[in-house]
Amino acid sequence: MxxxxxxxxxxxxxxxxxxxxxxxxxxxxxxxxxxxxxxxxxxxxxxxxxxxxxxxxxxxxxxxxxxxxxxxxxxxxxxxxxxxxxxxxxxxxxxxxxxxxxxxxxxxxxxxxxxxxxxxxxxxxxxxxxxxxxxxxxxxxxxxxxxxxxxxxxxxxxxxxxxxxxxxxxxxxxxxxxxxxNFAAGMAYSPDGSLLAEASSGGALLLRDPLTGTVLLTLEHPTPLQSLAWSPDGATLITGADAGGTAHAWRFPLPVLLGHTGAVTDVATHDGRGFAATASTDGTVRLWDVSVPERPKQAGRLEHSGGVSAVAFDPAGRRLATGTADGQVRLWDVTRPARPRLLDQVEGHDEDVTALAFAPHGTRLASASYDDHTFLWDVRPDATLLRRADLTTPSTAGVSDVAFGLGGRLVATAESDGKVRVWDGDGHPPRRDGHPTRRLPMREVPLHELPAHEGIATTVAFAGPRSGLLASGGQDGAVQLWRVDQRRALREPRKLPEPPRRHTRYVTRVTFAADGRTLLSAAEDGTAALWNVIDPYRPVVRVTLRAPGESFTGAAPTEGGRRVLTASGSVVRLWSADATAAAARTCATSGAPLTREGWRRRLPDFDYRKPCD
Known part of the structure; x- marks a missing residue:
């Protein structure tokens, strides 16, 4: 029929x-x-x-x-x-x-x-x-x-x-x-032509790229599907199932950023402008307007000749740095997201750029790479990049992440030997009194080498522009916290008690929300945890996000940690970490108030509160 x-x-x-x-x-x-x-x-x-x-x-x-x-x-x-x-x-x-x-x-x-x-x-x-x-x-x-x-x-x-x-x-x-x-039992383009939907005879709804047919997202269904149809405005997709004569309505846009045809390698957000940037092996960086989380939309696209492996906003959110799989570092003007403008491009590294970070004042950029080097770049008034320093340790075999701290005075790197190294953010060695000497044309020497993880130290972050709280994640699945002396940078950072382990595979990202009081950790096992670190000696997990079968390659908080972006494969999901909002959405779709058992099943990471009153 x-x-x-x-x-x-x-x-x-x-x-x-x-x-x-x-x-x-x-x-x-x-x-x-x-x-x-x-x-x-x-x-x-x-x-x-x-x-x-x-x-x-x-x-x-x-x-x-x-x-x-x-x-x-x-x-x-x-x-x-x-x-x-x-x-x-x-x-x-x-x-x-x-x-x-x-x-x-x-x-x-x-x-x-x-x-x-x-x-x-x-x-x-x-x-x-x-x-x-x-x-x-x-x-x-x-x-x-x-x-x-x-x-x-x-x-x-x-x-x-x-x-x-x-x-x-x-x-x-x-x-x-x-x-x-499985074969397509139903298929139709969305009214605006941005998606090709396929009802699979195997019981999945596939959303495909409209030009290439590449699968962008798979939404599982318990029974085989036999038909589908879009509403004229594209806000609803109806699927019909073979068993039981049931139909499901899927509301669009989904809380998913769709468009990449290759794996997403990095995610960055800027709360002030309500934007996110995603980098991918498909050779693009896409800019997204997430100011209305329920209706995310693509705002711009930055083309590259090859895969893009890292991305970072400057503090004002007007410039974007991108790093490529062939070692290039590019600086873009994204004031008008729909018309991004390339400002400068430098041949920085011999291998993939693994991470990028701007100093809080925006005039310095750090790039890390698997080629064992971390470079500091001056962002000059004419928006060109000039290499300032090379933060490299002969014993390392690749740098996974880089972050600025203490107002740009320090740089932290996560390295393949399991250590987190802390460097002078000005790119030249300090005197014993903590004041910098003149710049020397040589490789720099780290201020501190922190034994952090068994295996590779994969990610590192400071809690805020001027904070001395440092976090790291590693191949061992652990998250570590350190306290850096804000007045005496030469004093050895204090290692804080290790938080309870929330991940079973290696941690791919640690990053702080804009308020510096919430830490996000994401891992290869498809879990992401939001930690309350107001008391860093006793961090408490506020929310755990789980995506069974996925492997998070990137993650970033937005709205002060109330929402989270996670990347897995070519898909970026936009999560709500707000218990009140989650309950309201569940009430609106469940048709009846949640019982205590229903709450436990749907919202297992939140304490029970009687909803839908």
Whole structure:
């Protein structure tokens, strides 16, 4: 059975239902039961239904290989339109471009599948313009992009093909997209063309890149899916399940930043501007407006020639530093996110740039790399970068992270020998009284070497622009805290009691919220913890975020730690760490107040409070 909705001139609604018995218009009356309307086709055999954007034309793909159409300008008196027949045997899907200039159908004939395209001529009639054959296979779905420039075709072997169409609807090139395993039982582009949704016969909703078909996000479903449809405004996606006749409504936009086609390597946020930046192996950095967390949206895109491995905002949020897999460091003006401007580019390192950090005053930048070097750069008034110092220890074999502390007076590095090293942030050795000497053209010497972790020290962060609280994370899954003397930087930092371990695999990120009182740690095991460190001698986990099966490669807090961004694969999730907001959202979607048991199941990391009062 297939169905689609259409508007009526009197403000009511019409529903076209096609099944094995008949194709009929049904009238809907608010919450009342629909009543049968005109019979469109008495034989049935309808496999898929689409209604034009204006609600006036319905097209039905039929099992006899014919595409039947009706004019529903007056749903009480539908008018048959010329049927479209390209000599196929078993049409299983139909799709219409936004303006109705193209129609595509899928032929599910065993061993002789094909996608068929019709184009509207100047006289309003449709002409068959192309057939895309798939010998030995059958087509399960065919979906046109709203602008009619791309056609996605799903086959019974689970493969997905993307056709680039010219203005006449002819497939000029076709490429195979990422294979997701099961065949597409339903498929449609979002109304704005930004996503391709696929209902998998295996029971998952896949969101794909609209151009390449790369899977951006997989949303699991307990039973196989058989259909899907977008609402006209793109705010809701309805999926129909095979078992039990159930349907689910997915609200968009999701609290997920979608768009990267490669693994996300780093995440940075700037609370003051409400922006986030994500770096990826796909050669892009994407800027996101997360000022309205419920509706995150992409605000800009920075193109690179290769993979991007690190990203950092300057204190004002107007400039962005990016580091690449081939060792380059770039400085961008992102005052206007939609039109980022490259300010400078330097060949800094011989291997991946692993981390970037700005000093609190914004005139100095640090870059770390697997090539064993940490460089300090002066950000000059003309927005160019000049290398100031090389913070390198011969015994190390790679630097994983770098951070500024004490107003930029100190630099901390997390290194492969398990140590956290603390350096003079001015890039030249201090005198014994703590005051800097003149700059020397030589490698610097660390002020302190802190034995921090078994294995690699993977990440490091200071609690704030002028704070002496230092945190580190390592391959051993531990988080360590240190107290640096704010007046006497040469005094050995004090190691604080180790917090209870919350991660089972190595910690990929430690970073502090803007208030300096909340520490975020994220790990390869798909867990992230928010620690209250008001008393750093007794840190307390406030919230634990869990994403089973994921591996966090980056994380960053925003809104003072009330929300968290985590990266895993090509997906960046936006979490709420606010118990009140989580309860309100659950109340709004659960349909009934949460019991104590329901609270424990849904919000296991929050103390129970009676919700929904």
């Amino acid at each position: 297939a169905f689609a909705g259409a508007g009526e001139a009197d403000g009511g609604r019409a529903l076209v239902i096609a099944d094995s018995r008949e194709i009929r218009v049904w009238r809907t009356h608010g919450s009342l039961r629909p009543t049968p309307g005109p019979l469109l086709w008495p034989v049935g055999g309808g496999r898929d239904v689409r209604v034009s954007r204006d609600g006036r034309t319905v097209a039905v793909a039929c099992a006899d290989g014919v595409l039947r159409r009706w004019d529903l300008s007056d749903p009480v008196r539908p008018v048959p339109l010329p049927r479209l027949d390209a000599g196929r045997k078993n049409l299983v899907s139909v799709s219409v471009s936004r303006e109705g200039s193209l129609i595509a159908t899928g032929d599910g004939t065993d061993g002789a599948g094909a996608a068929v395209v019709w184009a509207r001529r100047a006289d309003g009639r449709y002409a068959h313009t192309d057939t895309v054959p798939f010998p030995g296979r059958r087509v399960t779905e065919a979906a046109l992009a709203p602008d009619g420039r791309r056609l996605a075709i799903g086959l019974d072997d689970g493969s997905l093909w993307m056709c680039a169409l010219d203005r006449r609807g002819i497939c000029r090139t076709r490429t195979e997209a990422e294979h997701a395993g």
